Amino acid sequence: MSIIINGGGMTGAILALMLSKLTKGDLEISLIEQHSPYCYDTKLSSNIYPPHVIALSRGAYSELIRINMASILSSCSTVIKQVEISEYHRLHKIFINAQDYQLSELGYVIELNIFKKKLFDFLHKKSTVTVYCPATLQKIKRGKKNNIIILNNGHQIISKLMVAADGTDSTLASNCGIKWFRWNYQQTAIVSKITTEIPHFGRAFEKFTEHGPLAILPIANDFSFLIWCISDKQKKEVSTWKKDKFSQELQNVFGWKLGKILDVGKRYFYDLWLTRANSHISHRLALVGNAAQSLHPIAGQGFNLGLRDIVVLSKIITQALYQNVDIGDYSVLNTYQKHRYLDQYRTITITDGLVRLFSNHCLPLIIARSMGLFFVHYSTFLRRLLVNTILNWKTD
Incomplete structure (x- = not known):
């Protein structure tokens, strides 16, 4: 056949x-x-091809190892050892560390x-x-x-x-x-490679901002990969920013967890939709x-x-x-x-x-989000539930 x-x-x-x-x-x-x-x-990829990465769960990575892809994966993957989840202008943060669960990694980033x-x-x-x-x-x-x-x-x-x-x-x-x-989220994702003062050491960050999530993922050679989701209304303004202006605004939103943002590569903009056949x-x-x-x-x-x-x-x-x-x-x-x-x-x-949930500015939802992060931060049970969700690999 x-x-x-x-x-x-x-x-x-x-x-x-x-x-x-x-x-x-x-x-x-x-x-x-x-x-x-x-x-x-x-050598020329940053000038010719838009950078693309995916985050693989440990279970997904294991599936690829089973079809003899270990050598390929090892040459273009970076381990995620810690994930930090936070919300813009909120105090509570969630840290998920691989070693806390006797794991060598939480997942991988593939270029x-x-x-x-x-x-x-x-x-x-x-x-x-x-x-x-x-x-x-x-x-x-x-x-x-x-x-x-x-x-x-x-x-x-x-x-x-x-x-x-x-x-x-x-x-x-x-x-x-x-x-x-099809559902238009009326958001745009900005993606780029960035260089920071402090190496990432396998740390990944997800920050929920008032306009959309911001993720920074570890990749090879101490680069990090930026995925910054903004509203469509912001796109016109942000697309006009010069590199220095963009770096400054990104620093203000992300903070100094990786020190000063030293450089931002070419930026690419993608409209965000949900599509389902x-x-x-x-x-x-x-x-x-x-x-x-x-x-x-x-x-x-x-x-x-x-x-x-x-x-x-x-x-x-x-x-x-x-x-x-x-x-x-x-x-x-x-x-x-x-x-x-x-x-x-x-x-x-x-x-x-x-x-x-995280794009809504309704006061009750803002309070609910803050309380949710608070309870996950202090509850061992909820943290383990979150970790199991991240690591889980079921095909049924």
């Missing part, structure tokens, strides 16, 4: 690797990616531009994975027993199942009639990752949720393959959708609720 994965970013490439390992070469895997990662130059190139190098060594890159979908023919995809170079691929792993507003899913629920399956089609749901970056749950999509779909496809069941059959895909519903619903609800 054969499968087509459209989208060779983190989600699609990892799905291809996971299926290759689980099916031991018994499944033909075609991976289609529009942009080649080999034009990426690490995606570096990771993708190494991932493709790894993929090309897999005889069961055929990579079409750079390539795009030109035409899709959906038959009762298979799909036929024609690429922009004229190449034709036949498969039993297609997987949309090409991100938000997936081209493949859209062409197959999938619709999405009305269905995560269609005829011989499954959606994973951002194609299925795209979340606000608060709490860093988006990719971890998408990786759980990959794990569940891989196991279900493998089980069907060895039971000699058509992997694109509706019963197989419906099993995938049912297994993912609760986790997707719960994670989206929590993430969306946090955005709304």
Whole structure:
């Protein structure tokens, strides 16, 4: 049997690797990616490519280790040893330290531009994975027993199942009639690499400001990665700030936990939306990752949720393959959708609720937020509950 994965970013490439390992070469895997990662130059990356990172939970990291990605991960990941959670102009803070729970780390930060190139190098060594890159979908023919995809170079691929792993507003899913629920948070995320006077020592920070969350994550070579969410109303003003002005305003909001902010790299602005596919399956089609749901970056749950999509779909496809069941059959895909519903619903609800809670200026909610941080700070039970939520890895 054969499968087509459209989208060779983190989600699609990892799905291809996971299926290759689980099916031991018994499944033909075609991976289609529009942009080649080999034009990426690490020395020039800050000038050419927007920086991107993801925060991986310990459970997610372990899943990737199981598919022999240890060497890749170690070359582009930074451990998170401590997380500090606070609210702007409020006294109470929550510190979560890995050593307090007999752990070496709470999670990892992965630099995606570096990771993708190494991932493709790894993929090309897999005889069961055929990579079409750079390539795009030109035409899709959906038959009762298979799909036929024609690429922009004229190449034709036949498969039993297609997987949309090409991100938000997936081209493949859209062409197959999938619709999405969309909610505009009316916020913009500013991302950049920053240099600080004091090294991060594996510390991550999440600060809830009056306009949106601000996260600073540890990355390699003592850089930190900034994700600063502001209101759309602020975007016009902030985008005009020179580097010195931006650094000063960031320092005022974040504080001096890492000393003076010495430098801010090129800044990139992204509109923030919640998107959720009305269905995560269609005829011989499954959606994973951002194609299925795209979340606000608060709490860093988006990719971890998408990786759980990959794990569940891989196991279900493998089980069907060895039971000699058509992997694109509706019963197989419906099993995938049912297994993912609760986790997707719960994670989206929590993430969306946090955005709304910490972006609301209503006095009762302000008081509730402050009390919540106070109780978590002083309650061992609530702190452990929070830690378990951060570290938890369930795919059912």
